[in-house]
Amino acid sequence: MEKRNLPERPGWRDEAVKLGFTFADMGGEPYWDETSAYRFTLQEIEQDIEAPATELHAMCREAVALVARDEAWLTRLGIPQRHWDLVAGSWAEGQPELYGRMDLAYDGTGPAKLLEYNADTPTALYESASFQWLWFEQQQAAGVLDEDCDQFNSIHEAIVARWTQICADGEDVHFAADPENPEDYATVETLAWAAREAGLGAHFTALAQIGLTDEGQFADEQSRVIGTLFKLYPWEDMLRDEFATHLQSAGARFIEPPWKAILSNKGILPLLWQMFPGHPNLLPAFFLDDVAEAMRGGSPAPAVAQAFAAAQDDLARGHVLKPIFSREGAGVTIFEAGREVARTEDDSYSHHPMIVQGLAPLPTFDGFHPVLGAWIVGESCCGLGLREDRARITHNLSRFKPHFIEG
Amino acid sequence: MTAPATRPARKRSRHVALALAGAATLALAACKDDQVDAQSFPDLESCIAAAKDNSLWFTEQDCRTNFAAAQQEFLETAPRYESKELCEQEHGAGNCGSDPAAQQPATGEAQAQNSGGGFSFMPLLVGYMMGSMLSRGGGIFSQPMVKTADGRFSTPKGDQSFATNRGAGKVAPSTFQRAPSTLGKPPMSAAQVSQRGGFGASATARSGSRTSFGG
Numbered sequence: 197m198e199k200r201n202l203p204e205r206p207g208w209r210d211e212a213v214k215l216g217f218t219f220a221d222m223g224g225e226p227y228w229d230e231t232s233a234y235r236f237t238l239q240e241i242e243q244d245i246e247a248p249a250t251e252l253h254a255m256c257r258e259a260v261a262l263v264a265r266d267e268a269w270l271t272r273l274g275i276p277q278r279h280w281d282l283v284a285g286s287w288a289e290g291q292p293e294l295y296g297r298m299d300l301a302y303d304g305t306g307p308a309k310l311l312e313y314n315a316d317t318p319t320a321l322y323e324s325a326s327f328q329w330l331w332f333e334q335q336q337a338a339g340v341l342d343e344d345c346d347q348f349n350s351i352h353e354a355i356v357a358r359w360t361q362i363c364a365d366g367e368d369v370h371f372a373a374d375p376e377n378p379e380d381y382a383t384v385e386t387l388a389w390a391a392r393e394a395g396l397g398a399h400f401t402a403l404a405q406i407g408l409t410d411e412g413q414f415a416d417e418q419s420r421v422i423g424t425l426f427k428l429y430p431w432e433d434m435l436r437d438e439f440a441t442h443l444q445s446a447g448a449r450f451i452e453p454p455w456k457a458i459l460s461n462k463g464i465l466p467l468l469w470q471m472f473p474g475h476p477n478l479l480p481a482f483f484l485d486d487v488a489e490a491m492r493g494g495s496p497a498p499a500v501a502q503a504f505a506a507a508q509d510d511l512a513r514g515h516v517l518k519p520i521f522s523r524e525g526a527g528v529t530i531f532e533a534g535r536e537v538a539r540t541e542d543d544s545y546s547h548h549p550m551i552v553q554g555l556a557p558l559p560t561f562d563g564f565h566p567v568l569g570a571w572i573v574g575e576s577c578c579g580l581g582l583r584e585d586r587a588r589i590t591h592n593l594s595r596f597k598p599h600f601i602e603g
Numbered sequence: 604m605t606a607p608a609t610r611p612a613r614k615r616s617r618h619v620a621l622a623l624a625g626a627a628t629l630a631l632a633a634c635k636d637d638q639v640d641a642q643s644f645p646d647l648e649s650c651i652a653a654a655k656d657n658s659l660w661f662t663e664q665d666c667r668t669n670f671a672a673a674q675q676e677f678l679e680t681a682p683r684y685e686s687k688e689l690c691e692q693e694h695g696a697g698n699c700g701s702d703p704a705a706q707q708p709a710t711g712e713a714q715a716q717n718s719g720g721g722f723s724f725m726p727l728l729v730g731y732m733m734g735s736m737l738s739r740g741g742g743i744f745s746q747p748m749v750k751t752a753d754g755r756f757s758t759p760k761g762d763q764s765f766a767t768n769r770g771a772g773k774v775a776p777s778t779f780q781r782a783p784s785t786l787g788k789p790p791m792s793a794a795q796v797s798q799r800g801g802f803g804a805s806a807t808a809r810s811g812s813r814t815s816f817g818g
Contacts, residue, residue, distance in 0.1 A: 238611055288742060290776050319817035326619045346611075352619040364762065367783070368790045373816065374803070380817045389620035397791070403816070404803040407796035413787045415794045423783050423790025429802065429816045439801030447679070447784030523818030579615075601614060 197240055197304030199561035201232045202341075205334050217327055219378045227596055228323065230331055234566060234582055234599040236304075241348045241580070241601055244308055248477045249298050249570035249577035252310055255475070256459055257575070259467050260287055263458045272483070273463040274520060274548065279435045282444050283454045291453035292362040293574065294387075294426070295321075295355065296460075297581075300477075300568040303559035307476040308568065310468075311556065314523070315572075316452050316460030317428050322382040323596045324571060324581030325351035331598045346601040351571050351579035352390060358574045359394035362451075363424065368397035369451070370416055373428035375402050384428050403429050408439060414446045424449045431457035432521045462551050463520040466500075473503055479554040480507035484517065487552055507554060514555030519548040528589050530555060538588045558588065566597065638773035643732040643748060643756070645768045646670075650733070660735045661743055669745035673731035677747035678704055680759040680782040683722035683789075694726040698750040701725070704786060722789065726750060730768035732758065734779050744779040758782065 205211075208230065212220040220228040236245075263269040264284040275283055297318035302308035332347040363369065369391055373384040388398035405417035414422040425448050427434065434440065435457065443454075458464065465481035472478060480503070482496075487504055490496035491511065496504040512533070519527040526542040532555065558565035564584040571579040585594040640660055644650040650666035661669075683702060684690040690699035705723040726749035733745045746758040748768050757764040759782035763774070788794055806816055 238614075241614065288736070289744065289781050290736065290779060292777070292780070314818055317817040319815065325616075329616060329619045332615065346613060347615040349615040351616065353616045361777075364760065364783075372802070377815050377817075380815055383817060386620060393620070399791075404800055406802050407799040408801060409788070409794035410797055411787045411794070413794065415796050419794050419796045420791045421788045421794050427802075429806065433805035433816075434802065436805045437802050438804060442801075447786050449781075449783055523815070 197237075197302070197559075198235050199232050199564075199566075200235050202230065202335070204230050205331065205338070208331075211330075212327070215327070215330075217322065217382070219382070225595075228327065229595040230598055232562070232597070234561075234597055235602050236348070236599060237603045238346070238601050240304060244302060244304075245300065245568065245570055245580060246348065246577045248308055249300070249572060250575070252298060252313075252477055253296070253572050253575055253577070255468060255472055256313060256315070256464065259464055259471060260455055260458045262471070263464075263467065264288065264455065269467065270458075272549075273458060273461050274432065275457055276435050276440075279440065279443070279454070279457075282435075283431075283457050286450075286453040287455035287458075291449070291455065293453060293456065294358060294362065294451050295574075296452075296456075296572045298570040298572065298577075300570055301556035301558050302568050308570075309479050309556040310465075310477055311479075311553075311567065312462060312465065312518070314460060316456045317430050317523070318569075318571075319379050319383045319428070320569065320581055320583070320596060321351070321571075322386045324569065324579060325349065325355070325386055328581060328596075328598045332600060335600075341600055342602060344602070347599065348601060349579040351573065352386075354573035354576070354578040355387060355390040356393045359391045359396055361574070363391075363394070363396050365395050366397065367424060368399065369424045369426055370399050370401050370422045371426045371428075372401050372403040372406060374404070375400075380428050384426070387426060403427065406439070408442055408446075412442060412445050414439075414442070414448050422446075422448050424451065426451040430460065430521070430523070432461070461520050462518050462522065462553075463549070465553055466551055470500070470503065473506070479556055480510055481551055481553040482507075484550040484552050487511075491552070510554045511552065514557065516553045516555055517550050518553065519550055521548045530588060540589050564595075567594075639734050639736060639776050639779075640771070641732055641734040641774040641778065642771040643730055643765065643768050645730040649769065650731075661733060665733065665743050669733050669743060670731060673745040673747040674728065676745070676781065677728045677749075677759070679784050679786050681725050681728070681747065681749060681785060682759060682761070683785045684724045685722055687724045690724040690726060693752055694750045695752055695754060698727055698729070699724055700727050722785070729756065732765075732768075732774075732778070734774065734776070736776060736779070746779055759785075 264287040270280050296315035298313050299311040300308040301311055329349050335341045371384045371388045373380045391398040401416035407415045409415050466483050468478055469481045486497035486500045514532045517529045528540050530538040566582050566584040569581040570577050582597045582599055583594040584597050647670040651663050654663045654666055687699050702723040702725050728747050729750055730748040731745050735743055748756045751757050751764050755764040756768045
């Protein structure tokens, strides 16, 4: 793994505008940044990212199977009791997942470490699947990248294939998101385009415009009944909204399925560590409630005492506090040797229960810290998108960096 | 190290959306799903008999629970038609009846049970299939079965059909995925909306500065 300076494609900004990629610059800062790119070897991609991410997803499914049958875990993960049947039932029925993005810390040497799994509402899909692909093809055609180079990016094909697997031919799928947010909309549009390619009917509706019909079904902004709903809106919020009482009775099918509420929850990280202690791709993780006293010299909760003792030195060197519900780095604080060294200003999630996770220091390339986004479609890892930041906590204004495989 | 004899498999898409529209050349092979034990029965009694006889993975109680679940799911997800003729075209002569849900009074809880838009004919329930998801961390699941036009048996989803409604074998777990609901109006049909704005509030209340729902 290395970072390589490369010439930018002449006129890429015009092309971005033409394609509707309107957020290539955000807040006066570049978001899409192709002045350099990350290079991986095929072995790094296949052995250190692709295979471990696919394995992590399989481990996550085991964790979901456990939580779905365990009221104590459902409680701990903040799933409202009135929706336990919806969440656990969707798992028991085998409702299929569509996609997710694992954020991994990786520097080309040791095993990649799972920072968190946005298994419910990941964005940056267009940049990863489409614009990054275009960059690669054009740079290769221009001779900037070698003919033998490649890119880990079969995301689009995998999504099309997944749609054909999980939906009936011609099924009408509604896509709900916030139309005012171009990042969210681009992700939804990318999925909807793939759905059309898979032979499905794709229809957009603003999330806030979803209505409830006289017969208790959900309807789109044009008052058409919704049969299948893809929502770029977190389950933890969906379960707490006014319409939550109609989720089961409305007879709609949801994508992601309700069981993703279990997975897209930082509380899954302590559970994974409990189920797979010492796994090379996991960081030690605990609920803060269980170890807060122990971290000040007291005792941990008895159930995690042994695991905490094993991880204590690692955590003392460095750890991260995160709320169980959080997006885009909100509410994250990093500690090293007992001292707070970084924190995000956005604390809008910080009233939720917190977890403690061992610190996997991000590597530094030219003063930037990259985080790998490993895309999962269905049950397999099928592509990569990187974001990097000068700050140590990646957030929503981090830069997106293209990558390529060479060697 | 010597160069590999064959080129490594390509790691990127042949085409993507928004960059190259048009010819869709999709050749990703679907992974072969693992298979689960399944057994189908024309009625509850034959299931109970089989459970008493030599069941490997289900009990008499499983029969009762799953038959009830299959009956309920039949009401919720079996296809509905405007006329008996249309129904018989899909499911064969003599294999259709009227919609039991359409005869319930539209009051309170039962309101959502009404089928909408005059789609009030359904195929008959002619059995159910039970499958063991124990190897996948689940329990025992069931699907109702209806007839197909060519005399076979299928689940409401209709993507797989079986020669018989009595027999055991291995099927893909996806066989037990629930079909979309056919209660209420069909997807995309026009409806009367009584209320909007029931989704999105939790995110807005969280933070005034935040606009993205994703991350």
